[in-house]
Amino acid sequence: MRIAVCIKQVPNTTEIKIDPVTNTLKRDGVPSIMNPDDKAALESALVLKDKYNAEVVVVTMGPPQAELILREAMSMGADEAFLVTDRAFAGSDTWATSTILAAALKKVGYDIIIGGRQAIDGDTAQVGPQIAEHLDIPQVTYVVEIDIDEKNNVCRVKKEFEDRYQIVEVKGKALFTVLSGMNEPRYMLVGGIVDQEEKAITVITVNDIEVDRGNIGLLGSPTKVKSSFSKTVDSNKELIELSPQEAAKVIADKLAEKHII
């Protein structure tokens, strides 16, 4: 069984701050990390490698420096790594990104595909299902458990909803997106770090895949960003420092004014 894991390099958004003077995003010095849901996807694939000797390959699309997370993935135990990178891919929205990744995954080869539910920079959760549609394979999203029955070519997964869960079986090729709470990703192994240095990363460019150039990059993206802004910070708010008794009175007055009490 060959498991392709889709991973993305993202800025650690928990460390992004707004510059209070210019009211813009401060990205300098914000570290790049492997997206947490994707790391859980990789861990779930590595568990299947440990159990059934599955082959785990990682695929990322991004600028050349995204190689870092592929190296990290191989240090954790992934067997092969593919970097999908080309200037022609820049500016792709989720539709175009999924078009590119679907074409790349056809080239990489897979029995199943596992990815994170969503990336913390965009939070869209769209690329996984859109890849599955482009590849014409079934998808199961919000997955928290995966097991495989290789003999019968069936995956058995647990899918979460807000108010229920489903246990489903999928026969044949399929794509799953998983949640970061499902496991504790392993650390990079010392042996893994040494071994990965020997391994090459396969680069996939626009010339290596079958895509219509009109469907990729900024021009091939159905959605266009018109503007972006950060919310203005209004720091002229009432800020009160009082004893607990007095503070309680102030709050109660405010609640009474709004007819809450």
Added chain:
Amino acid sequence: MSKDIFVYIEQRDRVIQNVSFELIGEARRLVAVSGGNVCGVLVGNNIASLAKEVVANGADKVFVVDNKELEYYTTECYAQAVTAVVRKHSPNAMLFGASTIGRDLAPRISARVHTGLTADCTDLKIDEEGNLFMTRPAFGGSLFATIACPDHRPQMSTVRPGVMKKVEYDTNRAGEIITEDVAIDATKFAVKIVEEVKETKAAVKIEDSKILVSMGRGLENNLAQVKNFATVIGGTVSCSRAVVDAGVWKSDRQVGQTGKTVRPDVYFAMGISGAVQHIAGMDGSDLIIAINKDKTAAIFNTAHLGIVGDATAIMPELEKEILARK
């Protein structure tokens, strides 16, 4: 190409989810500018009788796909049903609730019909030509982007529960209910449901609460006190992500970019520092009261009333005040 705006009507066990009605409300406001009808797309098994509820909540038309194959939600089956209706009627836009179902179904359909999809929108605007401008948070709520889909139709977006407002429920509202016969291709079904289990403890819907008492990591050891205060004021306890990560509450109580979007009448931020991810989920609240020991806490920039102090000392005093004024 019609001017109509479609809303995916999400039903679970034949109960229509609130978010669908909220989106009908929003679609009504949009068609007031662009023209066209608001149409619900109601999909499931044995659900036709629910269509009148969709009309009462503001839809001009309801397209109903009632098919025994649609008893349980699976992506392919539902995608086929909705795609067939979309292809037949060519709406200008289509809105989905950003639930686990909406966020599974909408991207699949957008890829199938080759159109753009914008996730988790917090604001929608439309012009007279029907161009939709969809605003959504990115980078964990640090940044907002307004996105358009100029050359593809329908323009699609998902919107989180609790963000948009319903219109008044009116059983006298006139609306057309149209049954759609869709041929479902079962040979494409590769996903078999072995079992579906409803969680015995119903998830808490903090987004439906009028008063939220939200706790940060600093109050982890004062859980009983927070619960008691919430009871006294008639509210529900919610929390920041750190509290969920620490295992104190489950994620159904989490407010923020990776949790829920809430807009209660009153939001108490107790010992919450106010990371952008958290603010993104609660800054639409009518009255935000923040209590924090740290006067530089970012939450004070969003709060309408900021109290520098110890929430554990203030809560008991506030309980006394509230009880005294009742």
